[in-house]
Amino acid sequence: MSNPNFSYEVTHVCKQSGARLGVLHTPHGDIQTPIYMPVGTSACVKAMTSREMEEIGTQILLSNTYHLHLRPGEELIREAGGLHQFMDWHKPILTDSGGFQVFSLAGIRKIKEEGVTFQSHLDGSRKFISPEVSMDIQQALGSDIAMAFDVCSPYPCDYKTAKESMERTHRWAARCKEHHSREDQALFGIVQGAFYEDLRIESAKTLADMDFIGYGIGGLSVGEPKPVMYEMLDKIRPFMPENKPRYLMGVGSPDCLIEGVLRGVDMFDCVLATRIARNGSVFTSKGRVVIKNGKYSHDFGPLDEACDCYACTHFSRAYIRHLFNAKEITGGRLASIHNLRFLLHMMEEIRQAIAEDRLLDYRDEFYARYDLTKNF
RNA sequence: UUGGAAGUAGCUCAAUUGGCAGAGCACCGGAUUGUGGCUCCGGCGGUUGGCAGUUCAAAUCUGCUCUUCCAAC
Numbered sequence: 001m002s003n004p005n006f007s008y009e010v011t012h013v014c015k016q017s018g019a020r021l022g023v024l025h026t027p028h029g030d031i032q033t034p035i036y037m038p039v040g041t042s043a044c045v046k047a048m049t050s051r052e053m054e055e056i057g058t059q060i061l062l063s064n065t066y067h068l069h070l071r072p073g074e075e076l077i078r079e080a081g082g083l084h085q086f087m088d089w090h091k092p093i094l095t096d097s098g099g100f101q102v103f104s105l106a107g108i109r110k111i112k113e114e115g116v117t118f119q120s121h122l123d124g125s126r127k128f129i130s131p132e133v134s135m136d137i138q139q140a141l142g143s144d145i146a147m148a149f150d151v152c153s154p155y156p157c158d159y160k161t162a163k164e165s166m167e168r169t170h171r172w173a174a175r176c177k178e179h180h181s182r183e184d185q186a187l188f189g190i191v192q193g194a195f196y197e198d199l200r201i202e203s204a205k206t207l208a209d210m211d212f213i214g215y216g217i218g219g220l221s222v223g224e225p226k227p228v229m230y231e232m233l234d235k236i237r238p239f240m241p242e243n244k245p246r247y248l249m250g251v252g253s254p255d256c257l258i259e260g261v262l263r264g265v266d267m268f269d270c271v272l273a274t275r276i277a278r279n280g281s282v283f284t285s286k287g288r289v290v291i292k293n294g295k296y297s298h299d300f301g302p303l304d305e306a307c308d309c310y311a312c313t314h315f316s317r318a319y320i321r322h323l324f325n326a327k328e329i330t331g332g333r334l335a336s337i338h339n340l341r342f343l344l345h346m347m348e349e350i351r352q353a354i355a356e357d358r359l360l361d362y363r364d365e366f367y368a369r370y371d372l373t374k375n376f
Numbered sequence: 377u378u379g380g381a382a383g384u385a386g387c388u389c390a391a392u393u394g395g396c397a398g399a400g401c402a403c404c405g406g407a408u409u410g411u412g413g414c415u416c417c418g419g420c421g422g423u424u425g426g427c428a429g430u431u432c433a434a435a436u437c438u439g440c441u442c443u444u445c446c447a448a449c
Contacts, residue, residue: 039410039411041411042411046411046414047414062410064410064411067412094410096410097410099410100410100411101410101411101412103410104410104411104412105412108412120412121412122412147410150410152410190410216410219410220409220410221409221410222409223409247410248410249409249410250409250410251410252409253409256409268409269410270409270410271409271410271411272408272409272411273409274411275411275413275415276407276408276409278413278414278415279408279413279414279415279416281407281408290405290406292404292405293404293405294404294405324414327414329414331414376407376408376409
């Protein structure tokens, strides 16, 4: 598929690691890859304003088809002038298809070849999403990148189920592509295949032949050990198109970002940063810190010495801990600002390291200072 | 001073006829990966104000005592 609104170019390959630097052009601007994409499920990165997201260096945001379909509804967002206008975010937006909710909301859904019947978690009403419905919703939302409606299999998963889910994902990918028509919106296919090497490779090849603008790698980070996820990335890497962006869906702990980039991943998204922030945990260059812990009550230093975010340049650990203890919502806001900035800053460093052909050195430096015993 | 009420975990309170003294909050810790999560899980914490007595058994019944609150004076 050629689309003048979207193109991806690899600008440099790290001589030391083979990791790549690139640029993805979209109607709302260029995205320097590799990149971490903050998640704003319901047209909002929880606790954050669009202005703050811009201030911390966000290049592209994620939002969610399933959640926006239920509330406020895509027609309202279309009426508002589209998702960018609605949330006053004028850089690129990627929308997830709702496929993951089929997985994460298991128990209140029925999957058939035609599509999936959900029971709304908001009011219990029955809802139906198919590949076509997902495309219609995402086109109404007007995101820059739409994701194909896929079937995410769990971990562990038997071979037969994994194969069936993968094959249905491929059929649905074809239906998504057939139904999708917005020229100013890119459609990404999603590789599935659970934790079976042959299925993963088959999925990567099948989707590559379908010529999507970019590719999601789905069904990972669903409870498996990290080495298992890394192995899957290694296996499929040779079969992922070189000239297309690769998006590892749902991954975003600091160590996973580095390991993913080393395995050729260009894009990541993850709710981890904002979720743990609201519950009082922050990333630091030395490892995770649970800021609510009593030992920080008299710590007047910043969350992270090396961070340039608003929280770290203005407030102490003791103050932010106090805000959490007092249940002041600003505690979660400051921690969110910090955690998002931490990951965005880390990706800036990774891009710099690739440009300077020293990503393996960067990885070693990271592990030397980062305490993995308290990681995710 | 007199009369009344009440004393149980750091706080607010439960505990059937006398039968293993609990909860919420607080405090401490853990979890969280394409967000049903300002959420969830766990832990610490007690001579039941004190001293005697009755009883197989007392937070509970009796006596004395201390403290607090209320009302009169």
